[in-house]
Amino acid sequence: MNTHRKLIVFIGPPGAGKGTLSQFFVERLQCNQLSTGNLLRRHIQESTDLGKSIDLALKSGKLVSDDHVIAMVVDWLDNHTRDGRPVILDGFPRTRAQAKALDEALTELTAALFEVTVVLMELSDEEAAGRILTRLVCSKASCQAVYSTADFKTSRETVPVCLRCDAALSRRSDDIPEALVSRFSIYRQHEKEIMEYYRTSQAPIITIAMNKDPETLFVEVQKRLAEI
Numbered sequence: 001m002n003t004h005r006k007l008i009v010f011i012g013p014p015g016a017g018k019g020t021l022s023q024f025f026v027e028r029l030q031c032n033q034l035s036t037g038n039l040l041r042r043h044i045q046e047s048t049d050l051g052k053s054i055d056l057a058l059k060s061g062k063l064v065s066d067d068h069v070i071a072m073v074v075d076w077l078d079n080h081t082r083d084g085r086p087v088i089l090d091g092f093p094r095t096r097a098q099a100k101a102l103d104e105a106l107t108e109l110t111a112a113l114f115e116v117t118v119v120l121m122e123l124s125d126e127e128a129a130g131r132i133l134t135r136l137v138c139s140k141a142s143c144q145a146v147y148s149t150a151d152f153k154t155s156r157e158t159v160p161v162c163l164r165c166d167a168a169l170s171r172r173s174d175d176i177p178e179a180l181v182s183r184f185s186i187y188r189q190h191e192k193e194i195m196e197y198y199r200t201s202q203a204p205i206i207t208i209a210m211n212k213d214p215e216t217l218f219v220e221v222q223k224r225l226a227e228i
């Protein structure tokens with residue numbers, strides 16, 4: 001008999017807290033997580049062919065082409081859906097074409113039947129911008145843990161380091177006001193069509209107001225997922 005396994009899609013504006021919440025799911029519930037943003041940045045740091053072709057898009061806050069992202073995600077799914085763990089997708093799908101491609105890929109993966117649940121994260125652009133402009137990330141491509149400048153009371157000369165791997169923390173190159181305008185407007189443009197897609201396909205949708213601390217949010221999302 002086929003058992004259904006959970007694939008949870010995090011949809012929300014930049015700065016909503018997708019990555020932070022994902023870290024909780026990975027560490028406490030042993031989920032497999034894909035952040036397409038992290039994986040794309042890793043390609044850039046490692047100067048792969050894909051990395052070279054997408055550098056400008058990321059810096060300016062534009063989306064990477066559906067073809068590139070879908071191929072990368074299908075490859076990841078093929079390698080991370082065989083161990084029985086729930087899967088979290090953070091930052092994918094971001095367009096209707098990606099949502100459709102995800103469903104097609106899941107149908108073709110024979111190992112398990114996945115039940116897609118959508119967690120729609122709500123936060124105003126003002127609040128999100130405030131978080132993004134004080135965000136620090138670990139500069140090590142395989143880590144990319146997220147912090148806020150408020151977490152560190154260091155003097156200006158000291159570079160804060162990652163509490164997990166000791167690498168230096170830095171600002172993301174797209175966490176600047178110029179790129180933010182484009183990131184918010186692109187997100188709002190696509191949010192409607194993705195949600196329309198999932199409403200039509202009758203996937204369970206959980207809507208969460210993200211203006212709370214991460215621990216509270218983790219408990220709330222977990223509870224809401226269990227109720228489905």
Ligand code: ADP
Nearest residue numbers: 014015036037038058062063064069091092094
């Ligand atoms: P945020 O949610 O804060 O915008 P991410 O790390 O999820 O940050 O994404 C950073 C950038 O990576 C995006 O602005 C975009 O250029 C690219 N990206 C990430 N996921 C996708 C995707 N699914 N489709 C297209 N581009 C993507």
